[in-house]
Amino acid sequence: MNTFNKKVLLGMSGGVDSTAAAVVLQQKGYEVIGVTFVQTSFEEMETAIGDARKAARVLGIEHYVLDLRKEFNEEIIQYFHSEYDRGRTPNPCVKCNQVVKYKKFLEEADRLGAWYISSGQYAKIVSENGRYLIKKAENKYKDQSYYLYNLKEKDLERILMPLGDIKDKEEARQIVKDIDLDFSQKKDSQEICFISDNDHVGFLEQYINPQKKLGNFVDTKGRILGKHKGIHKYTVGQRKGLGIALGSPRYVVKIDAIDNSVVLGVEKDLYAETCTLEEYNIVYDDYKIExxxxxxxxxxxxxxxEASIKRDGQRLVVNFTEPVKSLAPGQSMVFYDGDVLVGGGIINIDV
Structure with missing residues (x-):
């Protein structure tokens, strides 16, 4: 493959951002090839595929549909419900970027003879002093660098982020409107792409027997306060929808999947000074995080x-300068040096 070619494989969801990314890439002289990944079913993604194809026709670019349902089920769906089964709160978008999207992007780009891959995510990849860095987008409200912490510097020279310099969503909408596409005002997709009705509890109960997740609300000393409706319905920091009245506000401060208990406490019980990170990644091999x-x-x-971070075997230990609220096991924590994304990992409370 000619590593200096200007072919770029762009993930196209049929939305405003990926369409705007295609336009910007064309304006910069790249030969864009669009690909839409099917993660759930062709029926559920009919509109997305149709809009992506429509955009490709208007722009005069090739467009492919890639069936990733098997990989998505094995790597993301199973991870999602198994984490809730463990009493943790997963982040499927981070996991998808790591084990499905960018992996398949690069494989498909190689197959099609494209050196670059791209997406409509709001982040920057810049070349500075002979190396590549992931930076926050100009649009701080939409910045999605958070989701990229599992990338390695060696892969960054092949990744383009054309929306990194766009300052707001309306600018992206205007780019789409300027090429006369009728979905320039299309709403952003929901947070979890494979749960079309946003009913994550209903989705989980296709895989988790809710009767086996019933248990007790307990206080921080282990005293039983009442019955809850299943540990998969709660997350650390939750206050509303607990279904129990105790005379003053209570929050979920811990979920114990061993005995199905949900620990409730007052707001001060949510604060922590330290945690560990498992399955962590440092983007730059020579970066000294300590x-x-x-x-x-x-x-x-x-x-x-702000926090100080040090390595401890196969994990990182994080000590916050000031206590932070609602650390949720299973969620991703990322860390920055200024605007540069350094890395991240999966939160675990035990130190």
């Missing part, structure tokens, strides 16, 4: 918090 504090996000929507 040299200085880094800014961490304990979930996609969280504010950044």
């Amino acid at each position: 040299e200085k504090p880094l800014m961490c996000k304990i979930r996609y929507s969280a504010r950044e918090a």
Whole structure:
């Protein structure tokens, strides 16, 4: 393969962002090839595939549909419900980027003779001083660098992020509107792509027997407070929808899958000063994470918090400068050096 060719394989979901990415790439002189991944069923993705094809026709680019239902079921769906089965809160988008999307992107790009791969995600990959870095997008509200922490620097030279410099969503909509596509005002897709009705409990109960997840609400000293409706219905930090009245606000502070208990506490019980990260990745092999504090996000929507990080065997130990609220086992925590994404891992509370 000619590593200097300007062919780029672009993931096209039929939405505004991936369509805008295709336009920007064309404007920069790349030969764009669109591919739509089928993760659930062709019926559920009929509109997405149709809109992606429509965009490809307007832009005069090739478009392929790739059936990834088998891989998606084995790697993402099973991971999703098994994590809830363990009393944890998974992040399927991070997992999908790691083991399905970018892996298959590169394999398919190689097959088609394309050097680059791309998506409509809001992040930057930049070349500075002879190396490649993942940086936050200009649009801080939409920045999706959080989801990219499992990439390695050696792969970054093949990845293009054309929306990294776009400052707001309306700019992306205008790009799509300018090529006369009728879905420029299309809403963003739901957070979990394989749960079309956003009923994640109903989805989980296709795989988890809810009767086997029943148990007790207990306080932080282990005293029984009442019965709950199944550990898969709760997550750390939850206050609403608990179905129990205790006279003052209570929050889920821990879920124990061994005895199916849901531990409730007051707000101060949600704060923690430390945690560990398992299955972690450092994007840059030579980065020394112990040299200085880094800014961490304990979930996609969280504010950044300063922490010191050190290696401890097969895990990282994270010590926060100030206590953080609602650390949820199973969620991804990522860390930044300024605007540069350094790495991340899966939160585990036990230190």
